[in-house]
């Protein structure tokens with residue numbers, strides 16, 4: 001019999017990218033290998049995101065296309081399993097079997113370790129969608145096969161779920177309450193990744209700095225402790241962690257930015273809005289002054305540190321003066337990268353029911369203004385990099401042969417003419433050109 005193939009399409013955040021890697025691990029242990037197109041796959045999986053309406057709706061159009069592929073393959077006598085995983089499933093499990101009844105299985109982000117049993121069941125339950133969205137008592141991490149490094153940079157999930165309940169956000173409902181992996185599990189996974197060639201680890205969590213995993217004696221430890229333990233591992237050159245919640249940045253964490261040279265001088269710390277009125281309505285536990293204080297402390301600990309952020313414009317009740325406060329905070333912090341979004345009304349969240357929703361036209365105008373400002377700081381920072389020598393970790397092939405793409409300490413993408421022997425290595429590069437989205441450079445020396 002021919003080997004079976006899988007194709008996974010991933011939407012959403014880095015946590016979903018990590019989950020997709022772990023799903024691929026499971027499938028490999030079941031004898032599947034990767035397919036380069038859905039048409040060549042016996043199993044097509046969508047790992048979905050529910051954060052904004054657009055992301056969630058895209059899944060249904062993609063599913064329609066997958067169904068067409070399934071029918072084409074059926075004409076050739078080939079069976080195809082279609083699966084949906086991730087946050088849309090957790091939020092809209094019933095919708096999936098109504099809107100896409102051809103889906104064979106749907107599992108939420110906390111239950112994908114049960115994939116082997118689900119796949120075994122499909123043979124027996126043909127024609128019915130198998131749905132598994134119960135929040136499990138067990139941690140999926142205890143049941144997943146060991147993962148291995150797939151390159152110079154690796155993600156490592158250390159925390160999942162969120163107890164913050166920002167009023168606009170679906171994550172506490174899709175990923176459940178906060179859970180932290182034990183210290184030993186994280187260290188073992190890190191060592192495995194490093195042994196396999198990883199030089200940079202990006203620790204992931206929806207609220208990563210609320211990490212409180214147990215050590216061997218059962219005592220809860222914080223992210224600062226974990227960072228110090230990780231920094232002791234030989235061969236780990238770079239550490240990042242994302243995404244942090246401003247109110248949970250404590251002094252011990254700030255001290256790590258002073259003491260640990262492995263922590264990169266770039267931190268994603270979403271502020272969402274510069275207006276205290278809006279931050280309160282969002283149920284964020286920080287105001288703009290708190291945010292600025294944290295940034296100042298971090299930049300005192302490491303003067304090289306630069307910030308990135310997420311922003312939402314057009315949150316219910318946002319007036320011109322609130323939006324101006326957001327522009328003010330951007331002008332103050334001068335973020336070197338940022339993600340900004342129009343507020344998207346999500347069913348089941350408190351903000352969706354707020355009366356003072358902002359018109360779409362105003363949201364769009366504000367987003368354009370904000371993005372112009374954000375891009376101007378991003379471009380300015382990138383231009384200031386020209387002429388500097390930076391250690392760049394190359395982990396992707398460029399568009400043409402002989403070109404590699406890597407990341408500077410500040411998460412800028414950098415293109416260089418380099419042979420593949422430099423893949424997954426850190427190379428000193430002199431930056432020669434800069435645009436808003438990327439840098440180019442040449443090897444130094």
Ligand code: SAH
Nearest residue numbers: 168169206243270310311312341342343344
């Ligand atoms: N846990 C992280 C990020 C979670 S989602 C944090 O607290 O920052 C990533 C980003 O999506 C958020 O930071 C927010 O800016 C945006 N987002 C979340 N819900 C949204 C919504 N309903 N509409 C628009 N943007 C949203």
Ligand code: SF4
Nearest residue numbers: 162164165166169171
């Ligand atoms: Fe969502 Fe807020 Fe939790 Fe981030 S901190 S995941 S925005 S609820």
Ligand code: F3S
Nearest residue numbers: 012013049050051087
């Ligand atoms: Fe999306 Fe779920 Fe991540 S909703 S942003 S994939 S946690």
